[in-house]
Amino acid sequence: KVIPNKNIKRYFAIRPTAKTMGAVRMAIFRGALGLNVSSAMKNLTQISNTFAEEGAVATIKGYMSLLNRGNLKEVEKANLMKEIITAEHRMKPIRSVVEKMDKVLFVFFDTAERINRSAAYFATKSNAIKKGLSQEKAIELALSQVRKTQFAYGKLDTPLMLHDPVTKTAFQFATFPIKQAELLAGYAKNKQYKSIASYVMATFGITWAIGDMIGLDYKDALVKNIFPTLGPVPSLIGSGVEVLKTESDQKRQQAIEEIKKTGSLFIPAATQGKKTIQGIGAYQQGASTTPTGKTRYEIEKTPSNLLKSAIFGQYSLGHFLLH
Numbered sequence: 001k002v003i004p005n006k007n008i009k010r011y012f013a014i015r016p017t018a019k020t021m022g023a024v025r026m027a028i029f030r031g032a033l034g035l036n037v038s039s040a041m042k043n044l045t046q047i048s049n050t051f052a053e054e055g056a057v058a059t060i061k062g063y064m065s066l067l068n069r070g071n072l073k074e075v076e077k078a079n080l081m082k083e084i085i086t087a088e089h090r091m092k093p094i095r096s097v098v099e100k101m102d103k104v105l106f107v108f109f110d111t112a113e114r115i116n117r118s119a120a121y122f123a124t125k126s127n128a129i130k131k132g133l134s135q136e137k138a139i140e141l142a143l144s145q146v147r148k149t150q151f152a153y154g155k156l157d158t159p160l161m162l163h164d165p166v167t168k169t170a171f172q173f174a175t176f177p178i179k180q181a182e183l184l185a186g187y188a189k190n191k192q193y194k195s196i197a198s199y200v201m202a203t204f205g206i207t208w209a210i211g212d213m214i215g216l217d218y219k220d221a222l223v224k225n226i227f228p229t230l231g232p233v234p235s236l237i238g239s240g241v242e243v244l245k246t247e248s249d250q251k252r253q254q255a256i257e258e259i260k261k262t263g264s265l266f267i268p269a270a271t272q273g274k275k276t277i278q279g280i281g282a283y284q285q286g287a288s289t290t291p292t293g294k295t296r297y298e299i300e301k302t303p304s305n306l307l308k309s310a311i312f313g314q315y316s317l318g319h320f321l322l323h
Helices: 005-033 037-044 047-054 056-067 069-078 097-105 107-130 135-149 165-170 175-189 193-214 218-222 232-245 249-266 270-285 303-312 314-322
Strands: 287-289 295-298
Touching (some): 005 249, 005 270, 047 175, 069 107, 107 135, 270 303
């Protein structure tokens, strides 16, 4: 069959590129988010958005609602998980061994998403019924608010700058900060200063409580979360170019190390694996040390410290030992 000229780009450029770039992004998702407990806990900090939108009382009610098994059935019926960040790839038929592993790899990430979305759903529903809306209208509003506060990642909800598969890959983890910035900008535009203050207050509280443990600081929470940055692929390409063109052995070695670091993301659960190996290594030697051998802090060999080091890595142990 002859393909019309106007479709040549579609069949020979866009579609293969989209497929390849999609596979690359999914591989990186597996490496960065797979079995990563810290990333899942960072994801839980989106409670700040629910808190800003619905208030403290309703937010607490939303989380308490998750203890009711009947409510969990309602969550399944509402299908709140269909627009999570990795859904674009994972909603397709399972074909490979790696794709069959996704249910295991993303267990922590999916659990965090389910908690976030379910709590936001019931918080909004509680407020809506309290205001006199019918059950049907309350559910409709709740679903809308889940999309607003926990974000939707479907094609129709993807920022325009990320519609192109190449750009989407270059800014792989940029969708969240863009959407977070849009939410806060909307508050500012509508003069919802109370919501902004609530968001900042909740974010500071969460960062103070568990920030060191999960590798989240105030700069991450209040700056990086609303400013998109380049993803792993441009870093990998840039480091490769640096290796080929630089005449400095030091710069070449630094670029090679960056390639190793970024390239490891193509290994499922690589980020969590690295943290676990480093954490257990620090535990076994009884201290977390710098590359030059300087001791950051000593680690007492107890079962709880072994568990903490294995889950959160060596850098998080300072939170437990020094606070």
